[in-house]
Each structure stands twice: as C-alpha cells, then as structure tokens.
Amino acid sequence: MSPDEILLLKILRELKNVKLETILVGNVACALQGVPVMTQDIDFFVRDTSLNRKKIMQFAKNLKLSVLKPDEALSDMIRTENKEMVVDFVFRLGDKQSFERVRAHSKRVKIGNINAVVASLEDVLLAKKEADRPKDRVVIKLIEETIRIRNEIKKG
Secondary structure, three states: OOHHHHHHHHHHHHHHHOOOOOEEEHHHHHHOOOOOOOOOOEEEEOOOOHHHHHHHHHHHHHOOOEEEOOOOOOOOEEEEEOOOOEEEEEOOOOOOOOHHHHHHHOEEEEEOOEEEEEOOHHHHHHHHHHHOOHHHHHHHHHHHHHHHHHHHHHHO
C-alpha cells in the first residue's frame, strides 16, 4: 500500500470506530476512480445531526486532530487537521444533492480491509460545478474526460 492509502485506511478505520456514516467526496473520490488529480485534504459528506457532530469531535480527539470550524450553527463543514492529515466533513454538497441521493449512486472501493463508500464521479462533478470555484474548474474538465473515456470503454 502507498503512504496515501495507509493514511486513508487509518482515517476509515477511525470513522468505523466512532460509527460515523460517511461518503468520500472531492478529489480523493475522483482519484480512487481514475481521475488524475492531487489534493491536500480528504473530504467526507455526512448528515448534519448533533450526534454526527459529536462523532466528528470524537474522531478528531482519537486521531489527535485540531478542530477548525466557523460558527457551528451556520457552518456547512468542519475541518479537522494535524501535521499528518486534513480531513473535512461537509454537510452540504450543493442544493441538488442529498446524502441519500449521493449514497444511492455511490461506489464501494476496497482500501485495505475496509470498503469505503465513494461518491460517483457524476455526483462529484455536479458538486464541483455547483460550487464553481476557480480551483475546481480544471478538475471538472478532468472528471468529464475520465467519464467520457470510461463510457467509451464500456461501449467496447
């Protein structure tokens, strides 16, 4: 396993330990599905409940991560980090995507001995288009090209 896979496995094991249901989104989700991207953080989509926020705090404590968040009542995300990792928990993926919808389209990707729930490329693409951030515009083209190639291969 690569150092990145080892780190991701460590995170996934701790998420399982605190019983937090997550969907891997963002560039890590893209990379796991063949999109040639890099990232400095790992993004997880979670339901926004008080229990899940407590589980995120326990996750951070167990991995010795600092918790950075704006006003909790107004925030769409919580960032946890240390020198080794940056893990973001997002509570919204744009206006069109509920947790249930993204989970229904998700893939299972085996990392070590854990099956990670990974958002489909189409759902990541939709979220990045809705966000319309400059840093996402290049990635959007890479995702679209990967989907196009994948579909061509399926056609045979």
